Amino acid sequence: MPAVHRRQPSIEFLEFMGVVRENGSDQTSLPPVHTPLSYDYVLVAKTIDNQERQAYKKQCEYIEELKKKNLKVTKIIDDDLVFYGIQAPKEIFEKYRYLLKVSDACNWSSDQNIVPLSTRIRIVHFILNHTPILSGEGLRDLMKMRVFEARFCLHEKKKQRELKESWARWTACLQGQPITAVRNYFGEKVALYYLWLGWYTYLLIPPALIGLVVFLYGLAFFNDSPLIKEVCEADTVMCPLCDKRCKVWLLSDTCTYAKVTLLFDNNGTVLFAMFMAIWATLFLEFWKRHRASFVCEWKVSDWCEEEEELILEIVNNVNCEPKKYKHSYLRSTLVLICVTVMILVIIGLTHALVVFRVIAAVLLAEGSWEFLSNHSNSGAMMLGALFHYLIIIVMTRVNRIVAMKLCEIEETRSFAATEKSFTVKMFTFQFFTYFSSLFYVAFFLGRINGHPGGYVRIAGKWRLEECHPSGCLTDLFVQMAIIMVLKQTISNVFEFTVPWFSRWLKRRRTQKLQRKCAHCYLKDDSEAKHGAELCDTCKLRDWLSNYRLNDVDSFSLFNEFLEMVIQFSFTTIFVAAFPLAPLLALINNVIEIRLDAIKMVTLERRLVPKKTNDIGVWIDVLEAIGVLAVIANGLVIGVSSDFIPRLVYRFRYGPCANGTAADFTNLDCMAGYINNTLSIAQMDDRNIHNEFSVDQMTTPSGVNVSYCSYKDYRSNEDYSLTPQFWLILAVRFAFVILFEHVVVICKFIAAWFVPSAPMGVKNEKLFDKLQRLKEELRSFEA
Template identity: 40%
Template structure:
């Protein structure tokens, strides 16, 4: 806290009550800031045992050594070089009880409770200690909010670097061990030490890195299949019948791309466009879309199994989330309305249902208006973008990306205001509400232009001689004769790559700059120069760990929301339009390999140690991932049916193409069949040779009985598109549901282990109690025998 803080009375009362709870407090001034005073909290053994019993913390009851006969996996950590990482011991655990303390494996009182467990116990006490006389005037969070204290954090266990190699001298502490075997970039191919992460940072952060690692591992097969689909398109690019017809169409005159200052052009000019489009729009598109829909289901179902194993190994199966304290803002708003808490039986502030519903409706309506504003705002840039040039398209995407990132800052503040408007009751409710709003805002902001290109671009442009115009002035943009898929690929590829680069730079670059500036400011404190006898003598000042951590950056105010949000948005990009961009899983895999080590480096070296917290799952994010999986099936069905040329080619091959002749290619003549004729002589003074031009549509010729009317082929293609959407969605949803039914949420081996452990634990408890009673009888018998004479 600051020495100049005026809220002395609350601080004195709070610290007095902390001492009454059994904590030991020690104050020490900061060596880097004369206005800062540190309050160090120590927890005696008896206090730890008391609160460990109250919090129902499970502790090791008996351990046994597990020896594996399998050969050493080079991707796993070297256990011989890490003596502190005791993952080879399997321990049975039971809720801690002071009455049965002799049952637990207590080799050393200083290490029996891990540092994260100690921090969690201290945080439990800090959250429930009063600072004023009142029903709910308690908790360190309220004191942090009103400025009584500046920060509250557990210190790191020491430095993360050492002059001596870890293999020869061992790890100095768990932080050093995490840095050497997890956070260093050279460990990118190693498995994560999840047990050590959980032991140091708590279960909530451990689950995040477990989920991120699982997601990254599951991306490997998706990336390989996507790469094979891309390579298939690359190898067949020159032999594609459609590309060959476009490249050889030297005499096919196309209509002007604009009404002013634009001339006719040859279809062969789009040869490069056609070949690039074939890279992403080929025979493997439908297969890959089905594969990714099934992959998303398998990923989520197997994550549930992985989560079940982790919650069992981390003793979270029987853990129930503790009753949270009320948020100070909620308490201040509804302090006049009270009701009895059905769990604690104590009166507390209460938000009426009508008030909650009205605030929720205001928040939802505001989100809708902002969301539609984002969608329509993206149209303006698309109208002026010249789609037929690669350079202009790339520039447009880059500018669009800058607008997206700028709007994300605005929408974060809007989401914060709307969440506070709802007045959530607890911190977890606030975090879930804020996370959902942030996802919806950023998802719409990030994907609005992509949805426009996929489903709206060129659909309402009209035809030559009768173009649709916006406000009777601007002509709507139309797709290139080779299709709109290339624009969709460019949009996704550039935004995905730039966003990942920007996020990685901000996650690592900003903390590094901030910490460098902090070290620069305290450089004179670390090394003071004093003049003695005309000579400069340099004296090094060793800062304590709490002072070093104070100058590090605190964890994000929103906790893990930003970390999950980045990965969930990437998951959406990887699955929703994967039919148009099969390289998305590969880009996501490469990014996540970097992301894991970047986050690890940030948590271990650049951030203050966060408060350990327990959790049994990833919270609201699992429901969001399921929603993305459902949306991905629908969007990929529409992309294949509407955006790509798969259905028109399919209809032509089996209805209009020369497939009756087995020696001829089924798509021969497809390009000519997909182009209509326009008579420019109706409105322009042109020669007879250049009077007619072609455009992409299925319309009757100018000399037909009904000029420019839709042909029968148009209706066949439309019917085939609708039929494909229905069949594709029902087929994929059926496969997804069947796979989800086949995969149980908990492995059978885990169920057997749980039942086996429960049985063995009861036996061991009985044997330990019997052994304890026998020792007591022998001890008493010797004492009585000694006293009887």
């Protein structure tokens, strides 16, 4: 085993301990420090007594392999844990710098003479993951076998404190983000995530305000709308909504329901949906410009992930052979089949959710509580939303396992390819998990339930749900509101409280080590040996402090991206049914940025800094969501909402039809619309008589009725669809086609109009490349 190594303390560490002040006064005299300011990496294992002999042998073998690569290993034992501090020699980083300089796709600033610790960590992380023992197992395999308990890179105390003061605190919620400082500490990948999240949050301000205006527009006409008055003042008797205990009810009972519907299903909804579709395109185009400015400043515009990986492979092993590209039609077919089966399973869960809602409505209607019995459909709808949220929690774990297994089947060439493949699969599964139920509510609920005398039933027993006369859009609104609020609120609470509570429980021992370590470097030469032992205690205190933080892995940042992209989907795809979604997203994101920052800086182990110049495959996912948003919003307005039926009634069947003015009769152009959307079922019809019992046809006031109304366009004699139904259907599809073509054209124009990069950035890259070519020519001529 390697001998315990002693090293001089860094100035940053002494500042943290209060021994040295930042202004240079009262400094303790110390010899010059030529070693790196921090260890590059730390491995943790169980002590010998608690390990199997074979595991201990593999641990020693792996450490010896690291030493063969001239990595310096410092071993410190603490009770039942063994810590290995890893430091790489400067020769490794000099090779890396040289290969970057001669590379075509990777740039290295000529004035950067010191390799930053973030780059050191990335290189050492790659070496550790690509150092196998004789039996062929690498570090990942050894971690799975519990040969090592943990691996992590250390937080830098001074920079960590600076980030906490300027960024990772709640009082900075309305301040800008120090993106360059985040990049220097966590790497470009993390910095671009926060840059994207900040830009997304900033551009949510216009749709949040407009969505609020649309909501207030509906609120302004809350009591003046003729449709609301017609519903609230109607004495129309409606058919029972379920079998057995459900009775006929009055249309006026849905007065509140109709008012809520008007808040988001109004004329402003169409314009808002078109705006959001165009906004999604402008957001992506302006993001490309915003990103270009930063990646140009960071000198990673021409960076190539595959070439960077080749450089790291050479640095790790000069005689390496790169893993070849491979493609197997058999494996691809198998993966495609598995993905299809998984999607069908998720859609099957949506069907289970439909059955749950139907059965819940029946049970609530037959229950002993009168309030629940009278509002069985609304109660079933809310219970369905809660059940959907539970499905999301369970399926998120299942989706992750399946996506990882499919990536293993593919046998991708590099980690970057694996990450891309995993991202696409995981998002696809999550998208269907979140939105399958919403698509059912938006486009199928109340449209396939049949009619009195011919209801569609599950297993020939339970009737499918139907919409209230006010429309089904309210159901979609409630579903989205419950899922979005629950997801964001509960997720944020657990995301912060669990790591914080875990850190609080582990703080006592760390504080004892800090008190002991405060005197580490105040010893004179006569006590050098004792001082050295205390220095080991200081290292151990720092390593234990990092060890007890919450673990992170390669996909930790992926979880944050997935959460925000799912939110982006909610904000854009069904925004016609939920105009307040952008406002909720804006409020959540202001909190999310600081929550993630606090968690990443103070509650979690330091992420391995990764280099990149874009957000990767997520940009393709966002563009796909933008296209889907156009289609979905067009269908929601054209098919799900009552916008088209109201339009047809106004100009074809209402008092103002065919240009006829209703001024002489003082009628509104929409007067009689609600009654026009209802059909009548007569009890003297044999099928209807068998459908409803005599008790069900008794009104709340105790009057027996011989007919009832239901929402549909059907003949009162033979229940066939009326010509008005077919006219409305034709106009619906015509609107959807027109809406999508107009919005798509606007999206293309917006994408063409906004350059993908500012002209200043393009010119800077041009002159920078010209200058490098001139320098190469001078070197050649010399």
